[in-house]
Amino acid sequence: MRVAIIGGGAIGLLFSYYLKQEHSVVLYVRSHSQKMEIEANGITVRNQEGLFHTYVQVKFISEWEEDEADLVIVCVKQYQLESLLKDMEFIHGQPSLFIQNGMAHLNIIDRFKLNHVYVGSVEHGAYRENGHTVIHTGIGETKLACYQGRNQKIVNELVQTSNPSFRFCFVDDYKGMLQKKLVVNALINPLTALLNVENGMLIDNPHYYQTFTEMFTEVSTILGLDDEQLYFEHARQICLNTAHNQSSMLKDLEAGRETEIEAILGYLIAEAKRLQVEAPLITALFHLIKGKQLERGGK
Numbered sequence: 001m002r003v004a005i006i007g008g009g010a011i012g013l014l015f016s017y018y019l020k021q022e023h024s025v026v027l028y029v030r031s032h033s034q035k036m037e038i039e040a041n042g043i044t045v046r047n048q049e050g051l052f053h054t055y056v057q058v059k060f061i062s063e064w065e066e067d068e069a070d071l072v073i074v075c076v077k078q079y080q081l082e083s084l085l086k087d088m089e090f091i092h093g094q095p096s097l098f099i100q101n102g103m104a105h106l107n108i109i110d111r112f113k114l115n116h117v118y119v120g121s122v123e124h125g126a127y128r129e130n131g132h133t134v135i136h137t138g139i140g141e142t143k144l145a146c147y148q149g150r151n152q153k154i155v156n157e158l159v160q161t162s163n164p165s166f167r168f169c170f171v172d173d174y175k176g177m178l179q180k181k182l183v184v185n186a187l188i189n190p191l192t193a194l195l196n197v198e199n200g201m202l203i204d205n206p207h208y209y210q211t212f213t214e215m216f217t218e219v220s221t222i223l224g225l226d227d228e229q230l231y232f233e234h235a236r237q238i239c240l241n242t243a244h245n246q247s248s249m250l251k252d253l254e255a256g257r258e259t260e261i262e263a264i265l266g267y268l269i270a271e272a273k274r275l276q277v278e279a280p281l282i283t284a285l286f287h288l289i290k291g292k293q294l295e296r297g298g299k
Ligand SMILES: NC(=O)C1=CN([C@@H]2O[C@H](COP(=O)(O)OP(=O)(O)OC[C@H]3O[C@@H](n4cnc5c(N)ncnc54)[C@H](OP(=O)(O)O)[C@@H]3O)[C@@H](O)[C@H]2O)C=CC1
Pocket: 006, 007, 008, 009, 010, 011, 012, 028, 029, 030, 031, 061, 075, 076, 077, 078, 080, 083, 084, 099, 100, 101, 102, 122, 123, 124, 125, 126, 127, 128, 248, 260
């Protein structure tokens, strides 16, 4: 399959490396220096087993040619999506997979009226060390679901990608899949970022855990979750499994980057308003994260 990957960040590099093993991959980046770096060094992945390299074709996003891919995997952050889709009208007709955390990207996708859309929930952990190196910190799987249109052949080709360190699995219910990840990110990311603690501390410290459970009550009410216990246990378990990780939001704040707070709590607050449900705790956390971003020179 011909796969186009947009964005050479942590996830874009990770997907490029693993998918290159079985597919034809073109990685689209926007900076000249990153293009040169990848052309010179290839892509390097570091995981528990060592350092691995591969070479992929790399192009500027401005060099996109129509019908160049069977599947476009969009690996930019949620807050970068709108301007990408505005600039790249030509990808609108192509089967595309969006892997952003949170659920706010669905509103953006809806506005652009794309034809064949898959959404994904990435359970890997990764961060970019430099323009061509990604550290694969946690091996999980990528869940895929159909959002608009359906081309089972494309999904099957990904599901059949056989590397045990990079599995895909198809799920029927896109909403349940995204909500499950949203609950995890809503409970873990803002609290760890504000408290400056590793994920496991939210369970170990009884005061933080109390807040974690109160946040869950608010999130669950907004999302109207049926099987509350299942969602709560899932989030608690991820916290334990990633006990020594720093959440992506904590890392973003520390590095002075914009966070994905709008995609996570911003989405939930908008839902709460729409449903006329009170959400004082997550609203406070939302503003505290926005405040921290401002303090560090962001928006
Ligand atoms: N990292 C992780 O472990 C996980 C991430 N995710 C999700 O994956 C998404 C991507 O995350 P991550 O890879 O960490 O983020 P990064 O910030 O590392 O990567 C985003 C990349 O997109 C590039 N980009 C932005 N706009 C454009 C554009 N118009 N054209 C071309 N490239 C563009 C950026 O380029 P530049 O470098 O030039 O700014 C950057 O390299 C997020 O939404 C996140 O929620 C989900 C699960 C785990």
